[in-house]
Amino acid sequence: MYDVVIIGAGVTGSAVARELSRYEMNICVVEKEEDVCCGTSKANSGIVHAGFDARPGSLKAGLNVQGSRKMARLARELDIPYRQNGSIVICFEEAKLGELERLKSNGQANGVSGLEIITGTRMKGIEPNISSRVKGLLYVPSGAIICPFKLTMALAENANVNGVEFKFDTGVSGIEKIASGYLLTTSCGMIKTRSVVNAAGVYADTFHNMVSDDKIEILARKGEYCLLDKKAGNFIERTVFQLPTRLGKGVLVTPTVHGNLLIGPTAYDTPDKEGTQTTAAGVREVIMKAGLSADDLPLRQVITSFAGLRAHAAHDDFIIGEVEGAEGFFDVAGIESPGLSSAPAIGEMVADLVVKKYQPVKKKRFIAERRDVVGIAGKSMDEINQLIQNCPEYGNVICRCESITEGEILDAIHRPLGAKSLDGVKRRTRAGMGRCQSGFCAPGVIEILARERKLDRLEITKSGRESKMLSGYDKDQL
Amino acid sequence: MKPIKSYDIVIIGGGPAGLAAAAGSRQNGAERILILERDGVLGGILNQCIHNGFGLHTFKEELTGPEYAARFIAQVKDMDIEYKLNTMVMNISSDKKILAINRQDGMFEIQAQAVILAMGCRERSRGALNIPGFRPAGIYSAGTAQRLVNMEGLMPGKEVVILGSGDIGLIMARRMTLEGAKVKVVAEVMPYSGGLKRNIVQCLDDYGIPLKLSHTVIDIDGRERVRGVTLAQVDENRRVIEGTEEYIPCDTLLLSVGLIPENELSDQLALEMVPATSGPAVNERLETSLAGVFACGNVLHVHDLVDDVTQEALLAGKHAAAYVDAGAKESDMLSLIELKGTDGVRYTVPRYINPLKMEDTLTVRFRVEDVFENQFISVYLGDERIQHLKKRVLAPGEMEEIKLKKEILLAVQNPEIMTIKVEEG
Secondary structure, three states, X not given: OEEEEEEOOOHHHHHHHHHHOOEOOOEEEEOOOOOOOOOHHXXXXXXXXXXXXXXXXXXXXXXXXXXXXXXXXXXXXXXXXXXXXXXXXXXXXXXXXXXXXXXXXXXXXXXXXXXXXXXXXXXXXXXXXXXXXXXXXXXXXXXXXXXXXXXXXXXXXXXXXXXXXXXXXXXEEEEXXXXXXXXXXXXXXXXXXXEEEEOOHHHHHHHHHHHOOOOOOEEEEEEEEEEEOHHXXXXXOOXXXXXXXXXXXXXXXXXXXXXXXXXXXXOEEEOOOOOOOXXXXXXXXXXXXXXXXXXXXXXXXXXXXXEEEEEEEOOOOOEEEEOOOOOOEEEEEOOOOOHHHHHHHHHHHHHHHHHHHHOOOEOOOOOOXXXXXXXXXXXXXXXXXXXXXXXXXXXXXXXXXXXXXXHHHHHHHHOOOOOOOHHHHHHHHOOOOOOOOOOOOHHHHHHHHHHHHOOOHHHOEOOOOOOEOOOEEOOOOO | OOOOEEEEEEEEOOOHHHHHHHHHHHHOOOOOEEXXXXXXXXXXXXXXXXXXXXXXXXXXXXXXXXXXXXHHHHHHHHOOOEXXXXXXXXXXXXXXXXXXXXXXXXXXXXXXXXXXXXXXXXXXXXXXXXXXXXXXXXXEEHHHHHHHHHHOOEEOOOEEEEEOOOHHHHHHHHHHHHOOOEEEEEEEOOOOOOOOHHHHHHHHHHHOOOEEEOEEEEEEEOOOEOOEEEEEEEOOOOOEOOOOOEEEEOOEEEEOOOEEEOOHHHHHOOXXXXXXXXXXXXXXXXXXXXXXEEEOHHHOOOOOOHHHHHHHHHHHHHHHXXXXXXXXXXXXXXXXXXXXXXXXXXXXXOOEEOOOOOOOEEEEEEEEOOOEEEEEEEEEEOOEEEEEEEEEEEOOOOOEEEEEEHHHHHHOOOOOEEEEEEEOO
């Protein structure tokens, strides 16, 4: 019997888990995928929005601004790559400069500080490479970027270190109200719990609707992106948003904390909640629209493209709270953009709700800090040699594009909630995220994973379940 | 800090180019030579090329890749040339300090008088092509699959579609078939193959594997493992022709869609690069825009035949040795003839020639950008045509070469530009 079961190990579920792990409670996170950060949390813009565009008074507005303010400290505490690079919203039409004014006052109403409208030659001072067609821009100095994988993993790892159990490959198929709380039917058996936190992303409606007659609907809204080589990473310094134009909603161009350039997303509703495939039309749209933001954007340097699904609620706001008529069942639903930015605040808000209801005791020893995988990038020669002396595997470079060593991969595998698959290694270390997209390192990572997990190489997967990398040994089929 | 070791010549990469460059350096008197190799053995990509057909020009016999490599490895060992394995070069500075890392030495710095870049190339990935669809397991570059099958005894899949008809893709169609997989089709977006004719015959035709020209993959199906791909025909502008889509069930997609010289280190050195080759610009001595830094093999431009790599690398080694012997002085990229490919010629190597410094005969290698039949390759020095050679077939997949004579170049007064072009008559 758990006190709390959290459904979903995305950024929201992980943030709630971490906040609740400050208390003496028996907590479990159930996740249908093989790892944390496998859904929306892994495929988004990696932006910490300042909070200027949500409707004042909405949950989105309040939690975004709070989350954004908490993020820098959280990033330090949990050792997450984060950079306050500032955002700009660019406007291509004189007639629409009023829209920037509206955004600015909206942002001020939300409590975002430092907003400034800039026109003329000063614009190039803010962002030298923006298109010469830009007529004016809103400068948002508090905008920032973060690694969405590391944010999610850090929250989950830290929760785990503080006693939260994680059950992976555990899909929930039924929730039944029982006297003591809820009985969950899962792919790995029945789970009893006093309360449930529904942080199931695009599936949050499914679970909500199992316990409530007041039905909700969560739509999957696809966003496609292209990621550019690190050679293009310095092309833009700020996160560049576009005001909507005749072509519809704009796309953003942003550096990532790891030094790549990211462009996207599109926004189309899809009936398929697993439909993360990219499309030719989507990628074309991203490339065409991103090209409007900057002159000579190096669009030939795309190294990969991907799509994520936003969990969109019909009324366009987050749904957070105890569900009426379902005592102890807490929704954290409709967490689309600015969900990543809001995660630290959402975690606290949901934890508050649970704590108020059950009055658990605060832990005497909560471990607030977590250290990221130690890598050689950015370290001095002496520091690197120290690492190699303690662990010679740090002298063995496995991923040449990102200079990732075997030492880092071992760390990723053996740390709390360690990597089990190639994607797990990739999201924890960046091995395979570079320009060759794992062509060089995949055989090496398969070998290390098999050795460390004591598995045959044929068992190693890209991302769990049936995603096996290899089909057999030579001549098996002859 | 450990004391900095110094060498006359440091060679980055111990594949066919690096090995021949080392031999060429030694044969021409260089003493302290070091090869840095990131793999656990010398020989580079040849170790996974277990098919035959190597060495027809160099040794007048047909060797496998490992056999070809073994001859050069033996030579390097006979010559007592130093090498470090499992060693990755992280950085080269313009004063030729090289930063490298391995398990035994940790991170260490070495000082070179001359550097020979021989890092080879890498394969273009799915992402660079922007093939839409899911991102399941089962998508490999052909070279990665070749490593798995030939060196590790592992099969990437059972039912295979290959996109791209580059040589590695063709070779892998045969290898996968021989190891028990079913290769359903090789699709090529261009109206001609990018591979050697002999490979199409020996690797596809002999096994009844269809080659679909002007076809490409427009969708990848399967969330966890590849379940199938959609092929479609493309028009002359490589745009998909609607109505030609065909779904092919398979569990594996191999990509053989181009090789890219691996020039991360060249970028660190801020060398002048040639967009058409993605390699550094070199002169007749295979010296880059930074004096004392030489380049050869696939890092310079992608070759079809290892024999050509060997010839090129031997010369790079020879010139690097001469550079060290002459006291490592600045070279003069000025007052050179600039060599240009035009009218159907995509690029030339070298890019610059100094007639005073060239050897009596210089081999210029180049590729054409389309298929041509019964045309001429012409070489112009300024306005004067100095060579005119009839060619029955010219194709982008087959590297061409011409020989230039020093006496002819010296005879022309102050030429600045030399052009190589395809002409009708």
